[in-house]
Amino acid sequence: MLAAAWAVAREQGLAQLTLREVAERVGMRAPSLYSHFASKNAIYDAMYAQAWTELLEVGADSYENLPSELREALRMMAHTYFDFAVSDLARNQLMNQRTLPGFEPTPESYAPAVSALRMLSDTLEQHGVRGQEDVDLYVALIGGLVDSQLANDPGGDRWERLVDRAVDMYVDNLGIEDTGDADAITDRRREAP
Amino acid sequence: MLAAAWAVAREQGLAQLTLREVAERVGMRAPSLYSHFASKNAIYDAMYAQAWTELLEVGADSYENLPSELREALRMMAHTYFDFAVSDLARNQLMNQRTLPGFEPTPESYAPAVSALRMLSDTLEQHGVRGQEDVDLYVALIGGLVDSQLANDPGGDRWERLVDRAVDMYVDNLGIEDTGDADAITDRRREAP
DNA sequence: GCACAGTGCCTAACTGTGTTAGTTGAGCCG
DNA sequence: CGGCTCAACTAACACAGTTAGGCACTGTGC
Structure with missing residues (x-):
């Protein structure tokens, strides 16, 4: 999950990291990330x-x-x-x-x-x-x-x-x-x- | 107009600079800024x-x-x-x-x-x-x-x-x-x- | 004097993004 | 089995940048 975030950050830049993109890579929908992180900043x-x-x-x-x-x-x-x-x-x-x-x-x-x-x-x-x-x-x-x-x-x-x-x-x-x-x-x- | 942008940047931080906020300070609506700048990045x-x-x-x-x-x-x-x-x-x-x-x-x-x-x-x-x-x-x-x-x-x-x-x-x-x-x-x- | 183009602003609306609310189903424990 | 938790879902909201289309003013050429 963090790994997916890193992959997105490396490929598209840190600021272009989007929750939906991260979620997609782990086979989920964006809101589901909120079960693991309180916010996008929490991911950062x-x-x-x-x-x-x-x-x-x-x-x-x-x-x-x-x-x-x-x-x-x-x-x-x-x-x-x-x-x-x-x-x-x-x-x-x-x-x-x-x-x-x-x-x-x-x-x-x-x-x-x-x-x-x-x-x-x-x-x-x-x-x-x-x-x-x-x-x-x-x-x-x-x-x-x-x-x-x-x-x-x-x-x-x-x-x-x-x-x-x-x-x-x-x-x-x-x-x-x-x-x-x-x-x-x-x-x-x-x-x- | 740029002055307003600077004011917002100083008060709220560079990334919190929003077009609607800048526009409001010069007595306009956000889309009107596009008559003067091609995009937000153009303002930056x-x-x-x-x-x-x-x-x-x-x-x-x-x-x-x-x-x-x-x-x-x-x-x-x-x-x-x-x-x-x-x-x-x-x-x-x-x-x-x-x-x-x-x-x-x-x-x-x-x-x-x-x-x-x-x-x-x-x-x-x-x-x-x-x-x-x-x-x-x-x-x-x-x-x-x-x-x-x-x-x-x-x-x-x-x-x-x-x-x-x-x-x-x-x-x-x-x-x-x-x-x-x-x-x-x-x-x-x-x-x- | 007036049609005309240009300019500068408007409102309405679209897209994309973070986020919230409410729901559903699987697994576990009594 | 009944209820609890948990992780996922869908739907939708809020707020960003941006686009489309229109309306009023202004100056210019006939």
Whole structure:
């Protein structure tokens, strides 16, 4: 049922998802969906939670074998997120909830998003990136990069060059900034300059 | 007429903009709008062009008296954009065209957006930032920062700290990178290290 | 002075979409 | 068996964008 919704979203776009279309794919009539979901937004809501849960799983897998070197680890994390986003654009669109008018995830559905952000934050911390501000900066930087890439040149090779540069830029800045625990970072940078 | 549309968008959100509501504000009935616009998307289209034209004007004003020092100039440019975005969230939402389902600006309406990007690009170049990649990186960085700020903490003071740091990070990276014309940059950095 | 086309608005109505109300039949439990 | 729940149904409503057709005003050419 959610699977049918995802299929429609992927094929026709998130906003062109119609209850009658979803219902048809599962062999029902539209009003019958209301036995399972309170509203169309409730469907979006479930999809939203599912999308972030998927990212959570992908992240958990990918973050297990990160290289210890910070620069390379950040690069891989960025690639993991980008690959995830580009592999299903409708899903990615839904995850940026601002892109769906009138939709706001419920706190419960928002929880996986929080978890994903926390996982990222924890992983960053394990690699020596401390402080909310450092995390925020990384998230905004990679987020902006991915968005810009998807909007302007999906599938192009600009991404590879830009993300490498962005990560270098970010790590260098970490080394310069006093984040309260810069030792780990400078140690790391000494390992692979 | 467009003014009425903007008013509705600001008050009720871009997606809750309804033709009947717009029509009522200008003392007409909804179908009469079709004497002036071919469709609802045509209204969005005109609003889109208008929004970018406004940014173009704001930018033209603001970029005239930029300080020559790169770091400070980039900071001011970022603030100009952020202030513009935060001063009308509906407008900002429309300018990121991906956020409105089924809407794609026509090439003519897209032109001001191109002009705005070109103006930014030119201004950056005047300050010694050369190369498409450098521009792309700045755009993605500030764009990501503004989006993240608007989504998470509009009006908060996180923005001030993050943007300062982002600009420092960016400029330092420019100095390190060989962008084909790093002399101007390094000269500038020598002026105010 | 007047027919005429054009313009800008109107009402009525159509289509598609989310949603509600009320019903029906299958399965389960006492 | 009688009643309950549940998931599906049909019918219909509300509200969106949109279209069709008409009516009044305005300017223009004869």
